[in-house]
Amino acid sequence: MKPGMKLKSAVDDAEFMVIKGSGLVVECGGAPMSDQKPAAPAAIDSSFAGGTQIGKRYVDEAGTVELLCVKAGKGSLAIGGVALNVKEAKPLPSSD
Amino acid sequence: MxxxxxxxxxxxxxxxxxxxVCDGTRWTYAALMRAARGAATNIKASGCTHVALLDESSEASAIALFGAAIAGVPYVPLNYRLADADLAGLLGRIAPAYIIGDVERVQRLNSEGGHTVLPRAEFVAKAEKAAPMEEEEEGEGVAVQLFTSGTTAAPKAxxxxxxxxxxYILGTVEFASASPEEGAVVSVPPYHIAGISALLSSIYSMRRILLLPAFDPDAWLALASGxxxxxxxxxxxxxxRIIGRIDAGxxxxxxxxxxxxxxxxxMPLELIERALDLFPNAGFTxxxxxxxxxxxxxxLGPEEHREAHASKEPAVRARLASVGKPLPTVEIEIRDEEGRQLPAGESGEIYVRGDQVSGEYRERSALIADGWFPTRDAGYIDAEGYLFLSGRADDVIVRGGENMSPGEIEDVLMSHPAIADAAAIGVPSVEWGEAVGVAIVIRPGHSAPSDDEIRTLIKGRLRSSRVPERIAVMEALPYNEMGKLLRRELRTALST
Structure with a gap:
């Protein structure tokens, strides 16, 4: 993966745009994501079934990875089994 | 992406x-997306190298912007107020283009360009009918091409x-953060960067766009209230102008x-202070x-406006004239003429760096080492990190080696009750190389203050080097349609 790339979930229709991070494998619903959707969906791991929300940004603890959810799904995100968290938005006043 | x-x-x-919402027609996000994908199919089929808009704002500006993006072709909204000769030059530079809007003008000015030209309604109708283009193309990666106003040379692309x-959008706007009742009046021209960013920010936040085809204060008030x-x-x-109409009843x-x-x-200080009083419940940014x-x-955000407006502290009050602090996603530095970074409080040229900064023209990139973009705007950052602008680097008045920003002189002039508008520029001076010249516009019902009165006013508030050598009373100052003062024209008027 690299910034600008779209990662597709193997367990459902979820899609994520890579904002930050390179060369890592991110799992959705327990299954690794790639830029290609598998022909048949993989089974979702029930420990990673919290779901993702469109427009939310997901980051790892170290801040090396940031993914924007562009299509929501039932799986939740992790790297090597360590869950990613929703990035807290710091709201700016609308300037245009 | x-x-x-x-x-x-x-x-x-x-x-x-x-x-x-435009001219009473309401567009859902799905309908806009459908039309954009259809437009992309038609754009692609035309074989054009650019998609141009030669028209006022309408749903077509949004459909063309996104349709061009999907087709991987740069979107080039053109200033329809340009004179024929200038517009002809730009049309030639984007040929062959898919052009929406003024068919007659394109055919008259650049018939040899091989353009595909459609009136607005036909463009929209065809976009809604065409098979939607599902896969986005990146093309050369350029989404939007805007011609600069180019007052000195040919406009830059x-x-x-x-x-x-x-x-820019992902860094500043939270997706779907607007509640369903929110709507934003968009009245800036479609060919200005603010017209593009208004569409993008509003759609990403899901704030309804209330599109005014062209600015007019009465139409603005009717749309905003309606x-x-x-x-x-x-x-x-x-x-x-909006406040002027409210004052007129x-x-x-x-x-x-x-x-x-x-x-x-x-923004004249007097005007923002007036607006803060007139709209006590609005947040100003x-x-x-x-x-x-x-x-x-x-x-500069809403709390900072109210704090400055209410404060007795001169340093806090002065922030009303500031443009605030850099976005968290960009870096800003002030540098001197040799490119050395200046400390807080010292005036120089504003440099900026960040992912949203393009600094790129069709002809060349203006980025320097490490991705910094020299803006040619002059300003300083105060001890608290607030950025103050003092005009274009080219507008600074240099009198005998002393740099003076026109803004400080203009603010003092505007405090005079008889002065409705004022500008300070450099005029040629045998003794100083350049000296201060001012042009003032008199408020209706007032008589013009004498030259001595103006000089005394400035001497009382600023260093004596700021006292103008030339004073001209004008009917109106020359502005372009975005409200930018055309200093070059003033310089010509005051130098003769």
């Missing part, structure tokens, strides 16, 4: 929510990449208005940005 992601996400999240614009607008972006000239219920953002030119930076790079 493709800019169309912004509209696609809104259409996926709430397809039936109204995203744009500033390029904004998908990555620049997306970085649609119960909650947000608006204005250039200072527009705000002045035009009735409009603006109680729903809670956020007014402004930018694009210098001053946005500073350039075409080459994908819009806003610094902003």
């Amino acid at each position: 493709n800019l169309s992601l912004i509209l696609q996400m809104a259409a996926d999240a709430e397809p039936e929510r109204v995203g744009l 500033a390029l904004l990449r998908h990555a620049n614009l997306l970085s 649609e119960r607008a909650t947000n608006a972006f204005v250039v200072p000239t527009m705000l002045g 035009v009735k409009a219920d603006l109680a729903s208005l809670r956020a007014i953002a402004y930018g694009g030119g210098r 001053n946005a500073y940005g350039l075409t080459e930076t994908s819009s806003t790079i610094a902003l």
Whole structure:
């Protein structure tokens, strides 16, 4: 993966745009994501079934990875089994 | 990455929510997305190298912007107010283009360009009928190309990449953060960066766009009250004209208005103070940005406005004249003529760096080492980190080696009750190389102050080097349609 790339979930229709991070494998619903959707969906791991929300940004603890959810799904995100968290938005006043 | 992601996400999240209102027609996000994908098919089939808009704002500006993005072709909204000769030059530079709008003018001015030209209604109807283009193309990666106003030489073609614009939106706007009743009046021209960023920000936040085809203060008031607008972006000239109509007794219920953002030119202190009093419940945001930076790079927020307005502390009060602090996603530095970074409080040229900064023209990139963009705007950052502009680097008056910003002189002139508008520029001086010249416009019903009175006023508030050598009274100062003062024209007028 690299910034600008779209990662597709193997367990459902979820899609994520890579904002930050390179060369890592991110799992959705327990299954690794790639830029290609598998022909048949993989089974979702029930420990990673919290779901993702469109427009939310997901980051790892170290801040090396940031993914924007562009299509929501039932799986939740992790790297090597360590869950990613929703990035807290710091709201700016609308300037245009 | 493709800019169309912004509209696609809104259409996926709430397809039936109204995203744009123009001339009484309401467009849902799904309908806009459908039309954009159809437009992309037609754009691609035309074999064009650019998609141009030669028209006022309408749903076609949004459909063309996203349709071009999907087709991987740069979108080039053109200034329809340009004189024939200037427009002909630009049409030649984007040929062959897919052009929406003024068919007659394109055919008359650039018939040899091989353009595909459609009137607005036909463009929209064909876009709705065409098979939707499903896969986005990146093309050369340029989403928008804007011609600069080019007062000295041929206009430059500033390029904004998908990555620049997306970085700006994703870095400043939270997706779907607007509640369903929110609507923003968009009245800036479609060919200005603020017109592009207004569409993108509003759609990503899912704030309904209330599109005014062309600015007119009465139409603005009618739209804002009729649609119960909650947000608006204005250039200072527009705000002045809107307040002028309210003062003249035009009735409009603006109680729903809670956020007014402004930018694009210098805001007179008197006008912003007046607006803060007139709209006590609205949050004001001053946005500073350039075409080459994908819009806003610094902003002064609502709390800072109210704090400055209410304060007795001169340093806090002065912040009303500031453009605020840099966005968290960009870096700003002030540098001297040799490119050395200057400390707080010292005036120099504003440099900016960040993913949203393109600094790129069709002809060349203006970025220097490490991705910094020299803006040619002059200013300083105070000890608290607030950025103050002092005009274009080229506008600074240099009198006998001393640099003076026109703004400080203009603010003093504007404090005179008989002066409605004022500008300070450098005029040739045998003794000093350059000296201060001022042009003033007299408020109706007042008589012009004497030259001595003006000189005494300035001497009482600023260093004596700021006292003008030349004073001219004018009917009106020359502005372009975005409210930018045409200093070059003034310089000519005052130098003869």
